[in-house]
Amino acid sequence: MTMPSKQTVQIHVNGVLHQRDVEPRTTLVDFLRDELALTGTHVGCEHGVCGACSVLLNDEPVRSCCMFAVQADGMQVTTVEGLAPERGCLSKIQDSFCEKHALQCGYCTPGMLIACHALVAHTPHPSEAQVREAISSNLCRCTGYQQIVDAVMHATALPGAQP
Amino acid sequence: MSDAAPFRYIGKHRRAVEHKRFVVGQGHYAADIHRQGMLHVALVASPYASAKILSIDASQALAMPGVHAVVTGAELRAATDPVLPGVDAPQVTRFPMASDVARYAGEWVAAVVAETRALAEDAAELVMVEYEQTAHIIDPEAALHSDAPLVHPAHGSNLIFDRKFVWGPVEEDFAQCDHQLSYRVRWARNATVPIETFAVACEWNDATEVLDVWASIQMPKFPDQLAKALRLPGNGVRVHFDVDVGGSYGVKRGLKHSIMVGYLAKKLGRPVRFVEDRLENMRGGDMQGPDRMFDVTLGFQNDGTLRTMRMRALDDIGAYSGRSPLQLGKPVGAIVGPYRIQSVEYHAMAVMTHKTPQEAVRGFGQAPTNYALETGIDKVARFLKMDRIELRRRNLIGKDEFPYLIPSGTHYDSGDYATVMDKALNAAPLTHIVQERDRLRAQGMLAGIGISTCLEPSGGNSSFEPLFNPKNQTTTWMDSCLVRVDLSGTVTALMATSTSGQAHETLVSTVVAEILHRAPDSIRVIHADSLNALPSNSPVGSRMAIMLGGAAAGAAKKFANSCCKLRRTT
Numbered sequence: 092m093t094m095p096s097k098q099t100v101q102i103h104v105n106g107v108l109h110q111r112d113v114e115p116r117t118t119l120v121d122f123l124r125d126e127l128a129l130t131g132t133h134v135g136c137e138h139g140v141c142g143a144c145s146v147l148l149n150d151e152p153v154r155s156c157c158m159f160a161v162q163a164d165g166m167q168v169t170t171v172e173g174l175a176p177e178r179g180c181l182s183k184i185q186d187s188f189c190e191k192h193a194l195q196c197g198y199c200t201p202g203m204l205i206a207c208h209a210l211v212a213h214t215p216h217p218s219e220a221q222v223r224e225a226i227s228s229n230l231c232r233c234t235g236y237q238q239i240v241d242a243v244m245h246a247t248a249l250p251g252a253q254p
Numbered sequence: 255m256s257d258a259a260p261f262r263y264i265g266k267h268r269r270a271v272e273h274k275r276f277v278v279g280q281g282h283y284a285a286d287i288h289r290q291g292m293l294h295v296a297l298v299a300s301p302y303a304s305a306k307i308l309s310i311d312a313s314q315a316l317a318m319p320g321v322h323a324v325v326t327g328a329e330l331r332a333a334t335d336p337v338l339p340g341v342d343a344p345q346v347t348r349f350p351m352a353s354d355v356a357r358y359a360g361e362w363v364a365a366v367v368a369e370t371r372a373l374a375e376d377a378a379e380l381v382m383v384e385y386e387q388t389a390h391i392i393d394p395e396a397a398l399h400s401d402a403p404l405v406h407p408a409h410g411s412n413l414i415f416d417r418k419f420v421w422g423p424v425e426e427d428f429a430q431c432d433h434q435l436s437y438r439v440r441w442a443r444n445a446t447v448p449i450e451t452f453a454v455a456c457e458w459n460d461a462t463e464v465l466d467v468w469a470s471i472q473m474p475k476f477p478d479q480l481a482k483a484l485r486l487p488g489n490g491v492r493v494h495f496d497v498d499v500g501g502s503y504g505v506k507r508g509l510k511h512s513i514m515v516g517y518l519a520k521k522l523g524r525p526v527r528f529v530e531d532r533l534e535n536m537r538g539g540d541m542q543g544p545d546r547m548f549d550v551t552l553g554f555q556n557d558g559t560l561r562t563m564r565m566r567a568l569d570d571i572g573a574y575s576g577r578s579p580l581q582l583g584k585p586v587g588a589i590v591g592p593y594r595i596q597s598v599e600y601h602a603m604a605v606m607t608h609k610t611p612q613e614a615v616r617g618f619g620q621a622p623t624n625y626a627l628e629t630g631i632d633k634v635a636r637f638l639k640m641d642r643i644e645l646r647r648r649n650l651i652g653k654d655e656f657p658y659l660i661p662s663g664t665h666y667d668s669g670d671y672a673t674v675m676d677k678a679l680n681a682a683p684l685t686h687i688v689q690e691r692d693r694l695r696a697q698g699m700l701a702g703i704g705i706s707t708c709l710e711p712s713g714g715n716s717s718f719e720p721l722f723n724p725k726n727q728t729t730t731w732m733d734s735c736l737v738r739v740d741l742s743g744t745v746t747a748l749m750a751t752s753t754s755g756q757a758h759e760t761l762v763s764t765v766v767a768e769i770l771h772r773a774p775d776s777i778r779v780i781h782a783d784s785l786n787a788l789p790s791n792s793p794v795g796s797r798m799a800i801m802l803g804g805a806a807a808g809a810a811k812k813f814a815n816s817c818c819k820l821r822r823t824t
Contacts, residue, residue, distance in 0.1 A: 116372065117372075128288075136532050143449050170279065172278065181278070188273065189273040195757070196448070196502075196755030197272065197277075197755070198500030204277065233501060
């Protein structure tokens with residue numbers, strides 16, 4: 092077995108440009124966690140089913156375990172660490188997750204937040220059915236999902252509406 | 255509590271302390287642990303359920319640059335002590351890896367240690383293992399036959415636990431019943447499958463002779479058992495409990511993983527980490543739960559009154575025994591569920607087969623037992639042509655009957671089961687789902703509504719341990735909390751267990767704040783390590799609100815009382 096040769100990639104992650112030499116087989120999630128120490132993105136099923144590793148790639152949610160870092164060359168990646176508007180703050184959805192107890196062990200949470208942020212980016216006031224559809228891509232073993240739906244409805248309710 | 259002052263913080267809405275770090279991606283899981291010079295592990299696993307291991311050739315793997323070691327089961331067996339089963343079966347020994355024979359498909363045969371996990375996986379593919387397949391047995395009933403292949407020949411049988419309990423006049427009660435119904439029900443092997451696989455990192459220090467351990471565990475007495483298996487003194491292992499566990503639901507045991515990684519870290523003098531991939535997790539990790547065959551006979555009257563029960567539970571624990579046979583023990587504490595059944599015969603049997611070993615799964619054996627009992631209640635209702643809800647109501651222990659002594663010796667302390675059932679039926683609501691069922695059936699679809707009660711013991715005292723193993727001298731399952739006040743007057747509470755989503759920091763800070771009249775968010779709660787905190791029995795058996803909450807309140811009260819004394823004397 093020969094050692095795979097490395098390739099240079101340039102990836103914007105949470106607004107910062109990173110250049111690294113990586114093996115072509117390095118997955119995007121391993122790149123984020125091992126090269127950039129962004130451990131908020133989690134590895135779950137490793138075959139695209141659970142959604143724990145979800146990140147935004149050019150603003151669209153993708154499974155970072157199912158693509159290689161070299162495929163993200165030149166692209167924009169947002170991880171859970173990049174969702175808050177600024178350091179020390181929470182996004183509305185992050186805040187609602189805390190308020191509505193939309194998590195327990197927290198392991199699926201980064202992927203859930205990515206799915207919810209992606210939804211709200213194009214549907215600012217989703218229906219409950221749209222929220223359920225958006226998070227149907229992600230597995231949570233603790234909550235039973237109801238509080239996650241509640242959190243997104245709470246975060247996106249129109250002014251004056253009963254959340 | 256009726257005459258106590260109302261709580262200020264307990265039972266009130268409060269954001270969980272832990273949530274903030276999780277929503278910003280600052281959780282601290284075992285796979286996030288990085289130590290300088292850390293090496294990584296990949297496993298070679300048996301593809302056969304039953305096989306002799308004839309030879310292992312690791313020369314090609316070891317020749318790869320970046321590969322530090324290939325360790326076999328034989329090496330590990332010589333250097334560690336076995337983990338013994340929860341029941342009295344000293345010949346059923348268990349080591350992290352197979353040495354002479356493999357007893358289930360997925361059992362670890364060799365561990366490869368390399369600079370990266372990817373490299374370790376490359377090298378694992380080059381480890382050549384020669385097997386000779388041997389006869390296997392996977393049917394628990396067939397495993398009881400005298401000619402069945404033996405999973406552990408030294409034990410002499412595949413039966414590892416067999417005890418018949420008789421509580422009350424079962425024979426007489428059956429003789430006096432109008433009817434009896436017998437049935438078989440199967441609880442198929444189940445798993446809770448946390449999104450996080452098991453992960454552990456270990457680092458050995460030659461100078462201090464301490465093994466530091468970070469692991470995604472939910473395991474009673476983990477530090478003690480790990481030290482014992484590694485032949486280290488109890489204070490030679492420091493388990494760090496400030497590791498967030500990405501879900502457990504009972505299964506994050508990880509003793510074999512941690513013994514293996516602890517051994518590798520000590521052998522190589524380098525930090526070593528093992529993070530299961532999903533395949534390692536599902537076939538050879540601590541992931542699979544009860545797998546039971548129930549044969550039940552219920553004795554009852556024409557009016558639906560349940561009188562007595564015979565239950566034989568045959569549990570297929572797989573190839574090794576951890577705490578799995580004890581999962582037949584917990585249901586002893588609630589063997590009749592919420593019903594007035596006055597006598598019971600319970601025949602608990604645990605059998606070994608060539609399957610992945612069974613480990614603790616949420617409910618610790620109670621859920622299968624509830625399922626077996628509830629299946630029977632439906633059968634009795636059908637037999638008597640009685641409404642299944644009415645039948646249940648008729649047999650529920652009444653709210654004026656508590657404390658209620660069940661035949662197996664448990665006192666149910668309190669309850670109002672009829673009200674709980676009303677609330678559940680109204681919450682559904684039943685009338686609505688019946689209409690929905692009928693609508694679907696009218697369209698030619700199949701639809702049905704399941705009705706079930708469920709009674710589960712909490713407080714997790716493991717009193718079934720000595721019941722199932724007379725040599726086990728466990729008498730109590732304490733928990734503890736250390737409350738400190740610093741010179742600036744702020745309060746810190748230490749607990750000695752990791753958390754897999756139960757929000758113990760929130761629990762402890764709320765309770766301590768209540769007692770000490772402080773703002774809950776001002777109380778810092780630390781997950782200490784096994785060398786600097788008081789002991790804990792870990793968050794199993796729905797026990798922490800009772801046990802850790804009680805310990806935190808007790809510690810805070812002790813402190814509050816001594817402060818008052820001080821004030822009085824100055």
